Amino acid sequence: MKQPILIAENVGLAIDNYTILQDINFTVNPGEFVGIIGPNGAGKSTLLKSLRGIHSAIGTIEIFGENLHTLSEKQIARKVAYMQQEINTGFGFSAKQVVLAGRYPYLEWWQNESEEDYAIAEKYMKFTGVSHLADKDINHMSGGEKQRVLLAKVLTQETDLIFLDEPTASLDLTYQEEIFRQCKELCRQGKTILIVVHDIRLAAKFCSRLILLNKGNVLADGLPEEVITTGNLHQAYQMNAAVFNNYVSGLLDIYTYHKEDRNDSKQRIHIISGGGIASDLIRKLYEQHYKISTGVLSTGDGDAIVASAFKAKVIYKEAFAPINESSSEENRMLIGHANFTVLCNIAYGINNLMNLKDAFIAKQLIILEDTPIEERDYTNGEAKHLYDALIRQSQVQVMTTNEFMHLMEQKNGVFKSI
Ligand SMILES: Nc1ncnc2c1ncn2[C@@H]1O[C@H](COP(=O)(O)OP(=O)(O)OP(=O)(O)O)[C@@H](O)[C@H]1O
Numbered sequence: 001m002k003q004p005i006l007i008a009e010n011v012g013l014a015i016d017n018y019t020i021l022q023d024i025n026f027t028v029n030p031g032e033f034v035g036i037i038g039p040n041g042a043g044k045s046t047l048l049k050s051l052r053g054i055h056s057a058i059g060t061i062e063i064f065g066e067n068l069h070t071l072s073e074k075q076i077a078r079k080v081a082y083m084q085q086e087i088n089t090g091f092g093f094s095a096k097q098v099v100l101a102g103r104y105p106y107l108e109w110w111q112n113e114s115e116e117d118y119a120i121a122e123k124y125m126k127f128t129g130v131s132h133l134a135d136k137d138i139n140h141m142s143g144g145e146k147q148r149v150l151l152a153k154v155l156t157q158e159t160d161l162i163f164l165d166e167p168t169a170s171l172d173l174t175y176q177e178e179i180f181r182q183c184k185e186l187c188r189q190g191k192t193i194l195i196v197v198h199d200i201r202l203a204a205k206f207c208s209r210l211i212l213l214n215k216g217n218v219l220a221d222g223l224p225e226e227v228i229t230t231g232n233l234h235q236a237y238q239m240n241a242a243v244f245n246n247y248v249s250g251l252l253d254i255y256t257y258h259k260e261d262r263n264d265s266k267q268r269i270h271i272i273s274g275g276g277i278a279s280d281l282i283r284k285l286y287e288q289h290y291k292i293s294t295g296v297l298s299t300g301d302g303d304a305i306v307a308s309a310f311k312a313k314v315i316y317k318e319a320f321a322p323i324n325e326s327s328s329e330e331n332r333m334l335i336g337h338a339n340f341t342v343l344c345n346i347a348y349g350i351n352n353l354m355n356l357k358d359a360f361i362a363k364q365l366i367i368l369e370d371t372p373i374e375e376r377d378y379t380n381g382e383a384k385h386l387y388d389a390l391i392r393q394s395q396v397q398v399m400t401t402n403e404f405m406h407l408m409e410q411k412n413g414v415f416k417s418i
Helices: 044-052 073-079 095-106 115-127 143-156 173-188 200-206 230-237 279-287 302-309 325-337 353-361 382-391 401-409
Strands: 006-015 018-028 033-037 058-063 080-083 161-165 192-196 209-214 217-222 240-245 252-257 268-272 291-298 313-317 340-343 365-368 396-399
Touching (some): 006 044, 033 173, 095 143, 115 143, 161 173, 173 192, 200 252, 209 230, 240 302, 268 325, 279 401, 291 325, 302 313, 365 382, 396 401
Parallel strands (some): 033 209, 080 161, 161 192, 268 291
Antiparallel strands (some): 006 058, 209 217
16 A cells, blocks of 8 residues: 655644634645645645645644654755745846756755756756746746746656645646646656646646645545535635536536526426527526426437536436336426426427427426427427417416526516516
C-alpha cells in the first residue's frame, strides 16, 4: 500500500482571534492531482500556506512521513515547491534568472548554478512554453507569460510534491487547459499536485480528486462527481445549479440559474414530448422549481437527456419500438398525479400514439399547437381522430409554445391562469 505523501490532522489556524481554518483532516497519496475549490474567502490559500509551513497552523502536518514543524526552510523547499498567488518577482530579472531560482534549495551560498541546473531550467521553460522569453525582463511580460515562467520555476525545483495557488488565473483558455493537462501528466509520472482553482469545470475535468472548502472547513472531499453536487454547490456558493454529464463532451457540467420565488412552484407538471422539442421548456420549469416528469420518451431522445440532467422523472421506451403497456401505465400514473400535463407540438407515429391516448386522463391539459395536427400525423388519421376528440375536452387549453413560454415568464405563471 502507498504511504501518504501528505497528512493533515486537525489542522486549524486563527489570526488575530479570527478563525480561518478549523478541523481540517485529509491525506494525500503519491500521484494524486487534488483540486482545492471553494468560494472566495473559504481558506484555500491559507490552507496551502499552512501546509507549506508559511503559517504556523495547529494540529499535525506531515510531509513524506516527517512532521513539518521539525523541518528547516531549505528541507521543506527540497520536498515541496509552492507557487503562491501574488508574487513579487523583483526588478531587472530575466525569465531565465527567475526560473533558475528554483534550483536554490539545492545550492550552497557560495555555489553558482551548474550546467545541469541550466538544463533543468531550460527543460521546464520548454514544458510551459516560455523558452522564447528566456532573456526578457519578467516585469515586461503579460500576466499569462509571467505565470507560465513562475510555473517553470516551481517545476525546476523538481520536488515530488507541488502546491499551486491559482496558477491559471490570468491565462487564456488554451493555456488554462494546457497547464492542467501538463499537471495531470506530471501526476501520471508520479508527482503529487495540490492546486487551488476557481473554475469548477476545469477542476472536474482534470483533477483526480477535489476538496471543497467552505468557511475554513472541508465540506466535501472525493471524486469530482462526489464533490460537485447540487447540494454542495448550494451550501458553499449559495448557487442554484443543476449538475449533469454533458452529452456532447461526456464531462461533468454545471448549469447555474437564478431562482425565482413563485407561488405556483412545487406543483407537479407532466410533459409529453419527444425529439428534443421540450428542452427549453423543461429547463425553465426546473428553474422555477416545479416537480417535473416526462414520458414516454425513447432512450437517447434529446428531451430525455435534458429531463434527466434536471433530475426529472423520465419514463422510457425502446427507440423505434412502440410504447408498451407497462410504460403507458406508468405514464398514466404520473399524468394522474400531475397538477398539469403539457402535451407538446410533437409528431405522431405508431410508436408514440399511446402518449396521445394517455393524455385523456389529465386533470388539466395544456396542448401546445404550433403546426396543424394533419402535418404531424403519420398514423393514417388515427392521431388526428384522437387529437380532435382530446381538444374538445373541458380540461384542455390550447396555445402555441411561444404563448406558453411567455405566460410562464410572468410572475404568477401559466398554471394559475387556467
Ligand atoms: N494574514 C491574514 N490576516 C488576517 N486575515 C487573513 C489573512 N490571510 C487570510 N485572511 C482571511 O482568511 C480568510 C480566508 O482567506 P484565503 O485567502 O485563504 O481565502 P481563499 O479561499 O483563498 O479566497 P479567494 O478565493 O478569494 O482567493 C479571508 O477571510 C481572509 O480575509
